[in-house]
Amino acid sequence: MAIKKIKLEKDLIDRASKLAELAGYSSVDEFITHMIEKELAQLDSGDDSIEEVEKRLQGLGYIS
Numbered sequence: 001m002a003i004k005k006i007k008l009e010k011d012l013i014d015r016a017s018k019l020a021e022l023a024g025y026s027s028v029d030e031f032i033t034h035m036i037e038k039e040l041a042q043l044d045s046g047d048d049s050i051e052e053v054e055k056r057l058q059g060l061g062y063i064s
Contacts, residue, residue: 016028016031
């Protein structure tokens with residue numbers, strides 16, 4: 001498995017760290033990996049329309 005580093009804003013990491021601890025994850029990395037896998041699985045399922053995906057990505061701050 002290739003490992004690639006990504007940059008995230010500090011406030012996003014802080015929020016993720018708090019939620020990871022509350023949810024019982026062993027690390028923020030594990031939590032973020034799980035969230036990305038969960039989101040990708042939902043996108044891959046084909047259940048969402050393009051508009052729903054765009055709204056979700058806007059809500060997450062990835063697109064404006």
